[in-house]
Amino acid sequence: MKIALVGCGAVTQAVYAPLLSRRRDLFEVTAVCDLSRTLADAVGDRLGAPGRHTSLDAMLEAGGFEAVLVLASGSHGDTVRRALAAGHAVLCEKPLALTRAEVAALPEGRLMVGYMKQYDPAVRRAEALLAELGGPEAIRSVEVTVLHPSGESQLAFANLTRAGDVPADLVARLLEQEDALVSRALGEQAPAQVRALYAVALGSICHDLSLLRRFTGSPAEIGHVETWGNAPGSVEISGPLPAAGRFSIRWHYLEDYPAYRETVAIHHDAGTLELAFPSPYLMNAPTVLTVVSGGESRTEWREVTEAFEVQLAAFHAFADGGQPPLTGRAGALEDIVTAQRVAARYAVQHGLPIGGEAA
The missing domain is CATH 3.30.360.10 (Dihydrodipicolinate Reductase; domain 2)
Known part of the structure; x- marks a missing residue:
């Protein structure tokens, strides 16, 4: 499954990058996005991702992936909304959002929230x-x-x-x-x-x-x-x-x-x-x-x-086969x-x- 990462900070570098490196049987990272070009390049180099972006809109427009992992800090509501609207399956790190209104604004789509x-x-x-x-x-x-x-x-x-x-x-x-x-x-x-x-x-x-x-x-x-x-x-x-x-x-x-x-x-x-x-x-x-x-x-x-690895495999089963997330x-x-x-x-x-x- 071709995936994109949004957020290249601590949890991505310490947890997701090592796991995605060893689970290439499930995932291929084709794009990364971070406000910092330094972080985007560091994680992109590590995972061999050709797409490096500092703008979510630019990453979504470029495409080349089936699913998005939202790993940035803070509220994820708007990022998840845009990724779902673009037709991608989404694994979003907790919390999904800071408000009920952000959740209510989400379109229909394949969404799993990460509580490993x-x-x-x-x-x-x-x-x-x-x-x-x-x-x-x-x-x-x-x-x-x-x-x-x-x-x-x-x-x-x-x-x-x-x-x-x-x-x-x-x-x-x-x-x-x-x-x-x-x-x-x-x-x-x-x-x-x-x-x-x-x-x-x-x-x-x-x-x-x-x-x-x-x-x-x-x-x-x-x-x-x-x-x-x-x-x-x-x-x-x-x-x-x-x-x-x-x-x-x-x-x-x-x-x-x-x-x-x-x-x-x-x-x-x-x-x-x-x-x-x-x-x-x-x-x-x-x-x-x-x-x-x-x-x-x-x-x-x-x-x-x-547990993070089991969660990633569960996301693959959800996005690819429809198995409901926890x-x-x-x-x-x-x-x-x-x-x-x-x-x-x-x-x-x-x-x-x-x-x-x-x-």
Whole structure:
């Protein structure tokens, strides 16, 4: 399948470029696009892509590919809209967008949203075990803890090419557009701490929201939200699960923490299913599933199959054969709605203004 990449930054260089290099049985990268010509050339050289662009319109007009991977930072709504309108299948990294309106504006087409943890073999096994236990109704609680060091420390091994050739006025204009989208989501008067919380919810905690969607369904209510520490700081979110039990998410940005760690513990009457995730940038580092059952029996299961690679293969099966993805536009919209509920609950608790879609 001939594909094009939009965005040649950290996640493309550290994750997608190595995987696409070794999965040439599935994909041929024929075009890349980035605001930085330096990054476009670096990734294009690495993957042998003849098309190098700094404009999405120019890339779409040139064509020569069947599908588009949207890997840039920020909201992806407009990029996805244009790629779908041009008739391409699209794999879009999370979040799909910053607003519900952007999702509503998307045309019909083949869209898969990338939450690679959903494709992790350990997660799929946990889903199967949970189904054997009785499904969401068997859950007493889901408890998530994320210890998040700086992105720089997580990516120190990757020897990234840096962009220094994007005009400052273009960057400023894009940041203004992004801020306008956040204002549409949260209201013009939403203060900095509410905006920062929304950024964390959609940029990182959304992975855990996507797992809740798989295990239990999206929370219909957010009961409590708190933040502390210098932004992005720490975030605590809790509330009832849709079928039974409750959930809690504790997310901590720890600048100098030695290594990324994320645990998701599903407690039920007869034991616990616990997932421990490594840094997402470490290819083929295993996620460990620990099963605790009666009589203090503990079983560990790990698999070195890379979740991002499974996700790429699933996209090929979706775009080429119509096999439904684990998250399409409906699931991505659920996560946007949940993130807006998180921001709204925090604002209400603290007497802060909230408007826009979140109101």
